[in-house]
Amino acid sequence: MKYATLLGFSGINRDVSDFLPATGEIAEAENLSIPKVGVLKKGFDYQIKGSQITASQDILGGINWKQADGTSTHIIAIDGSTNAEIYIYSAGSWSSQSQALTAAKKVRFSYSPTLDVVFAGNLSDDTRQYNGTGWSTTTNLSGAPKTKFPFVFGRRVYLLNCDLSATLYPERAFRSSLVDSGSITWDTTNDWITFDDVITGVGKNGENMFVGCEDSCWIFTKSDEKYQIMDKGVVSHESIATYGEWTFCAMRDGIYAFNGGSWKKISKPIQEYWDSIPEANISEIQAKVRGHNLYIYIGDITEPDSLGNVLWDYDILSNTWMRGGLVDEVKHLHNYITSSGEALFMGNDDGEIFEMFTSETQNTATYKSMLETHWFNGSGIRYTDTWYELHGVGNKLSGLKVHYKVNDEDNGWKSVGELNGAIDMVKLGGIKGKRIKFLLEEYSSNNMYELHQLSIGYQPGYVPEDTED
CATH class of the missing domain: 2.60.120 (Jelly Rolls)
Structure with missing residues (x-):
């Protein structure tokens, strides 16, 4: 034999x-x-953190705010029947921040180590900051536009895809004065950059800012150099993730990686799955790096089989793909530093936040492999x-x-x-x-x-x- x-x-x-x-x-x-x-x-596998916040509501955003003293604060945003809201996890439970934001609008966060504050924006409501004790739409933000994407880069705060005095500027990034003095101001008449395309997301690439648009990608440097690096667009802000010199992002035809000089399409081994992502799911693609793994959520697909709540695990070092099938629908992925180190967290469509890879079940449920x-x-x-x-x-x-x-x-x-x-x-x-x-x-x-x-x-x-x- x-x-x-x-x-x-x-x-x-x-x-x-x-x-x-x-x-x-x-x-x-x-x-x-x-x-x-x-x-x-x-x-x-995954398990709930705390308890359900509000049933039947989408998680709209989340961040690990790593404060100057080294502590981490877990901040999330959740939709509501009337208003969306921001919550902070404290003393074993989620605490409302009473911000009464516009419902159904994703909330993006970014934090400044120098100012020791976290910024939040959703384009519909005034941009705001949190300093650990309270929220403000005026401190460091007087005259600032509403923004879809707040982003701290170098020695400034950038607000990308904005609403300034009821005029939309989807192609612009407004920026603050230098953060060196411990506070910032805004000159929205003179201090802005245009990317000549609708901005869909922002991230880092090495020491530079990576800007994804509907039909192009750009690099912006700390010395104010701007240049186009791709004539394809990024489908979602949440699909932009960084590992070392590599920036990953989702485009319509797959997942791409950019190392500051060249692009590489990494999703060919799973292209059959990618090609069946429904149009409605394209802008909802999520990606986040934990360790040396890139996790990419693409939702429900129909080819090569009918599959629900698909979460891909791409090992960056070995260039290998594995597929997860979750009990819950993912609405947001983000990292948070726990007592055991950096962990991946997932927010669903039922007002719950889960820590991944911790429980040997999926939200207490038996599941298939x-x-x-x-x-x-x-x-x-x-x-x-x-x-x-x-x-x-x-x-x-x-x-x-x-x-x-x-x-x-x-x-x-x-x-x-x-x-x-x-x-x-x-x-x-x-x-x-x-x-x-x-x-x-x-x-x-x-x-x-x-x-x-x-x-x-x-x-x-x-x-x-x-x-x-």
């Missing part, structure tokens, strides 16, 4: 021939992560092999149900048993076929198992008599 082995799991790749997958690549997976090279582990392999070709497509057994090696394997199909993608899955324990084997019963693939799946909570290797035992086939060598 011979064995074909799949080991060194390296993520999902749908952009490859059945005959050319790299070692360890898989066809599909859900709610599995790669915590170390070659190992799959159940993941994408699955793995679909690429085809194993055995002796080659001219040969009919006899497949006898599937071996699994891992940690805490429990109730991992095994299904298979042979020869044709259109053939249905057939159940054959399950894997349990650290080392287990499922007998296949002498299945004959030119090639075989497997689907492994389970539903559970508190079962964060690992899978290290799969091996298939088979008897090589023969060359049919009417086939020439």
